[in-house]
Amino acid sequence: MTESPTQRRRERERAERRQLIVDSARELAEAEGWDAVTTRRLADTIEYSQPVLYSHFANRAAIVDAVVVEGAAELASTLRAARAGTEDDAATAVAQAYLDFAAAHPALYDAIFTMPSGLPFGTPDAPPALQDAFGELRLAFAPSARGTEAEVLTEVVWSALHGLASLVRSGRLRPDLHDARLTRLLALVKSRS
Amino acid sequence: MTESPTQRRRERERAERRQLIVDSARELAEAEGWDAVTTRRLADTIEYSQPVLYSHFANRAAIVDAVVVEGAAELASTLRAARAGTEDDAATAVAQAYLDFAAAHPALYDAIFTMPSGLPFGTPDAPPALQDAFGELRLAFAPSARGTEAEVLTEVVWSALHGLASLVRSGRLRPDLHDARLTRLLALVKSRS
DNA sequence: TTCGCTGTCTAGCGCTGCTAGAATCCAGTC
DNA sequence: GACTGGATTCTAGCAGCGCTAGACAGCGAA
Known part of the structure; x- marks a missing residue:
């Protein structure tokens, strides 16, 4: 053989x-x-x-999925680098890196997070690259929380970041207030109850 | 004539x-x-x-745009009703109504807020229905703020809501934590700095 | 009744994702 | 070195897409 x-x-x-x-x-x-x-x-x-x-x-969608997995791995390592590159304020660094990634690779970001995809996401059999990226967000936004609380908080912040990224990308938010929005979001997260 | x-x-x-x-x-x-x-x-x-x-x-896209405008008007009046129907906690009522609308009309919501559209959004010449819907959000989430501050805060909360709605819709967030995420988000907004 | 216009339809172009079946190439065998 | 079988790749085509040119019908005005 x-x-x-x-x-x-x-x-x-x-x-x-x-x-x-x-x-x-x-x-x-x-x-x-x-x-x-x-x-x-x-x-x-x-x-x-x-x-x-x-x-x-198998089909065109499978090609897009392959791009998604590759892109997710890239996003994960980008976020990891951002977190490692700062002493204290990991949340800001990672949030900034996330939005920068979306702006730098709009089509890739769309494929990962906006376009319809048959790829499993929230489940244990999601591609490792996707789990890595989400893990980086959790380390940045919910370092002290545990279990469901960490999960929920991370998902909320991620949703907000994704909302900002995708609405700007599709022209539904004015670009000129982009930085102000990020600052405001981070203020909300840091003064959290 | x-x-x-x-x-x-x-x-x-x-x-x-x-x-x-x-x-x-x-x-x-x-x-x-x-x-x-x-x-x-x-x-x-x-x-x-x-x-x-x-x-x-003019083309297929124009038909979708017409659906979007109609849907936005419907969303605006839904949000208005939610705000009018509560004494104090308008933010919770409107946020809940927003997510309910997205869940009840997923395809319509996609067309309004996710799918590519040539429709102007952030500008003064955006369709009145879209401006109405955004105005409702501002009344609910930034009633005391003025000018840019109100704008930015509203956009941040809207982005978070849109993130939640669209990520759940596309299967990228687990549905079972949906309520917990909304509760968490509202807690962040209410304890705002 | 005839003319001309408005409204509608048939037919077709170039594109899409995808596939059946033919053709080709090449490794291993006599 | 010629032959053969299997893997590999190609040509050609299907059904469906958005969109449109040009033929045709039906109706109001003269």
């Missing part, structure tokens, strides 16, 4: 091509929006025909 | 058909999701051919 060198090369090439698909999808989405991420354009980009995509992913 | 009875009948019938299109779009979206709201299915529902839709609306 041991694999031949040829098999190994094939598998490596397959993995590389899979990654190329995911990267292309993400780049194309960031450059022209998710509507531009069609199977034909993806196929053109990777220089293979359409059906090859379907030998790596 | 005065219109004949025939013209009047025609105009009335056109207005009725327009309303029928908007109602059908909303019902279909609520029943099967916005993906099911295709021009062909809409045409079937109103028992006219596809091109008739385009004599009322």
